[in-house]
Amino acid sequence: MQEITRNALVEKASALLADGTVGRVLAWKRGEFDYDVTPAVFQTAEELARDLVWNDFCGANFSKYLIKETEKSDEKVLVFLKPCDTYSFNQLLTEHRFNREKVYVIGVPCAGMLDVEKVKKSAEGIASITEDSDKIVIETLFDGALTLDRASLLAERCINCKSKKHTAYDELLGEDGEVLDSARFDEVAAIEAMTPDERFAFWQNELSRCIRCNACRNVCPACTCEKCVFDNPASGLENKAASDSFEEKMFHIIRAFHVVGRCTDCGECSRVCPQQIPLHLLNRKFIKDIDNFYGEYQAGAEVGSRAPIVDYTTEDLEPNEAVERGDDNA
Amino acid sequence: MQVTEYKPLIVAFCCNWCSYAGADLAGNNRLAYPADVKIIRVPCSCRVNPTFILRAFQRGADGVIICGCHPGDCHYTSGNYYTRRRMALLFSMLDYLGIERERTRVEWVSAAEGAKFAATMNDFVSTVAALGENKRLEDLRCKK
Amino acid sequence: MENKNERRKEQILRMSGVNPKKCMRCGKCSGTCPSYDEMEYHPHQFVSMVESGDLEPLMSSPSIYKCLSCFACVDRCPRNVEPAKLIEALRLTVIREKGANHLLADQIPALLDEEMPQQAIVSAMRKYSK
């Protein structure tokens, strides 16, 4: 159950709209079903009172929206950020993607978000979903009310939450948490431990489901290029749909490589993938390697940090050693 | 030595200042290496974009090797240090995806190391030849 | 025999965490050692003899018990070689190989007298209570 109530968010946002601190509010909006929450821009207290939601399905990370929203007017934009969202926020500031002065950040503590797929799998004909401390009550059309453990429905990225600490905010609702010791690299290590054939089969199985919808790119807070290479005929990478087994890999390798040292591991790519491809495992591999090869680095932990991919020491390990080092870690 | 009919296709990116000159020196000294190696000249190894490597594989290359100045000797002082980090991460990723790690390599070859250049290419070609055709990464559509 | 010595050296290096190759043979450790005159082999010799695999003479020499574990050599070594840790590891190797302690911690109180400096007691505990 989330520590802060929806009403607290509505009140806060309405007050800031009323006193003119901000002109717009980026927040989560109720959808057709309880689990289908969408990002939205609110401009009036009425809209906020009617549509704003804050529940276990508010996974969306708003950092990327700030690029466009801050440009729309001279007024400040109010944004609610969960701890993991603040890393993306800082990373975008590092890259000068928007003006900090035009944003008012309210940090919201997060108890973890639920995986919509897990919820859907556990119940059919969902009519409503309510939270009750560590239980989730699902009202269904056919089977009545189901009561499930909240923990069993948590999204993977929230089970392996890396931090409950906000790295940026103007104002904080509730208490700030700590950076956590997560087990987020265990899955990567498990794949590293496979034989090359098994790894190839694993990824072929995962990536062959890719339909090149570009959702992972579109949601990624690090993918903010004015013109994406995958949309640019001159880049040699543009392709509307994968026509062979290589392109899916090429797309995903290049996409992951483009966010090396910039990916904060927010997990949005895996959340939005309609084919449930575990894309975060590619990004995490890079993060794990960076930590192993060049010392621990968390993108977005602070504004202005220099990513290891654009840095070097004269003693760095050789590329061929890097591959072997992967073996030892396995 | 395994004798095989199969001829691998190797793309070698060589930096203009050290490795390309090293390849020239191998030529001056008539140090033979297989003709399967085709060299592309780049100003510095740091000019090599991972896209180029994947593109080569996509179009049917069986192995890609990047040659640059020895660390510390880069004509542009730091270019090969960036290459080293980028390729360490890229190669590790390719390995993670189950692609044969022997197909990619980074070697530092100075302008004085003609013999090293030829030896490196001989070794790389026979390593890649032993793996056989690049099936995992190749684009079937583009291969003739 | 050759192999056993190699293994022993490796173990000593692992236990101590010392890399004797870092030594530049300046002798500051021996220049600083308060037990120097008591010792047959001196701190800098420990480093170079371990490096060259000359372990037998060191292990059978009383010098390993003369080290006070005062760590002056560790503190002052410009190359961070840490000779005292190496001597400690040699001592432990001797103890382990004998299968018995050189001195039991229980025996120490009987050996104490009023003249004994505090530091000697502490280092005795360090040395013998493994």
Place this chain on the structure above:
Amino acid sequence: MQRIGVFVCHCGTNIAGTVDVKAVAEALQYEPGVVISKEYQYMCSQAGQDLIKEAIKENNLTGIVVCSCSPRMHEATFRKTAAAAGLNPYMVEIANIREQCSWVHKDIPTGTEKAIILGKAAVAKVNLNAPLTPGESPVTKRALVIGGGIAGIQTALDIADAGFPVDIVETKPTIGGKMAQLDKTFPTLDCAACILTPKMVDVAQNDKVRIFSYSEVTDVSGFVGNFEVTIKRRARYVKEDICTGCGLCTEKCPQKKVPNEFNLGMDNRRAIYIPFAQAVPKVATIDPDYCTMLKSGKCGVCSKVCTVGAIDYQAKDEYLTEKYGAIVVATGFNPISMEKFDEFAYSQSKDVITSLELERLMNAAGPTGGTLLRPSDGEHPHTIVFVQCVGSRCASCAEKGKEYCSKICCMYTAKHAMLIRDKYPDTDVYVFYIDVRTPGKNFDEFYRRAVEEYGVHYIKGMVGKVSPEGNKLKVRASDLIDGKQLHIDADLVVLAAAIEPDKSARPLATMLTASMDTNDFFTEAHPKLRPVESPTAGVFLSGACQGPKDIPETVSQAGAAASKVIGLLCKDKLTGNPCVAHSDEWMCNGCSTCEKVCPYGAITYQDKEFRMPDRTVKVRRVASVNEAVCQGCGACTVACMSGAMNLKGFTNQQIMAEVDAICK
């Protein structure tokens, strides 16, 4: 579509021996864009070049491919040929079918097949070539030297000698640097002042040289040939052009208790002072930290005694902005702090001193008038211990001192030991060393003389501890050769402190976008072949700011830096390399990633107005490449996620076209 000509060279039998050149020319004829394909015996010969020129004119060629030897051999030749026929020289590509084909492959079918593929790759590339014009920029014919020690002085003198104006910026009130503090110089033992001060006078009197003493550089913008530098002239409260340097004020000033930094705090000076008798410029400076007039408005003695009215208590810091074509960094060095080496009791006893302090104690103009006396009690010391490598050659993990060898200590210690034994034969001198390093002309002979003729005790070993006891210093040390621990009762202990770059170097490097190593020494453009140039074009290195150096080395490096500066200033215009990075502003995210990897600081960001497709105007942060500074490595092109950054002459598209041609 390009109109491409292909020219295949036989190179006698060098190529034609293993490559069927006719087959190559024929095969390439049908490549896209190719309108003519020829082969000839020697393309680089006059006749061969004429053939190319004619073909260009006759067929209106827009690009050519020469299949020949390595581009490192004749690319420049064929570019000139193309230019002579009216074709842009950067529309030429070379397929290397000699060094990388005919010479390394044995049979004709293999060689021919590969030559055709290399030719195709070159054709594919030239299809995407664009004419390039090297940028030109003017050169401001004035040099700036930062630092007025012997390195800066020598560089300035040499540049001025070639007829170019030079400015020296020095933070201290006088030029002269560390050399002015030294007593004698090795290995000839001539006095430092005797050889330095005439040079200082030369600089002062040279009408090409301006000296900005008591000043510092606060901002640098621009690039090679066109630097704009802001210099802060700190208020010295004395009008420099009026002061005659008579020194009356420095005698009358009632504030007598100011530590004299020129003598390293071993005696005192007044609040108004001239650092030393031969200072240049020889004008007084008021120390605002100690002057009672400046602090409380009460005193004014110096103003009363000054006969020319040079004192100005109202003076303010002034900033001036000057343009320069080249900048020489000569910021020098300092001994490191001894605080992490307190086993030598530097902080506990006045009689433990550094070698630079010993220089002052032995200098005739120093605090003791040149008589070697102990700082604590003014007694003559009878036993002196020198400790070498204090803070040099330390492992980085030891977290104290420096990893490098400070280079100069072995020699100056030999000098000190020798001078002391010469002047005071009743003194015992011990030198504890790890190694004695004496590469240099007459250096080892000098050291041997100290041992053999002057009887200095050189002991291989290191001092472990110095403890002050009574009026003695108990020195405990090891003698590794004799296998003894030595206990010496010394009167004076001299520490050969490691040297480190001056603290001003790091911020200066940031201003200059010049790279530094982890020790804050400036990095050379190439460690062997370009040792006096910084990778940042137009920035040169002189003296110890680049690494530890003795005087002869410093002076020769200063001269080398000057000659590089002169070479640059002689040019009216700088012609750049046109194969430079270029940012597509519409695609640029302004993320600053490329800026981080640029070794030359060639990339800057600016907020620019863009007319958007919807007719609004948007201000966007975009990268722009200074073509005069960019060297064309391409690091930025890979760092750039969006592909906005591209390298002319080696574009992403060109390289991919080559890849495609090879892999076809």
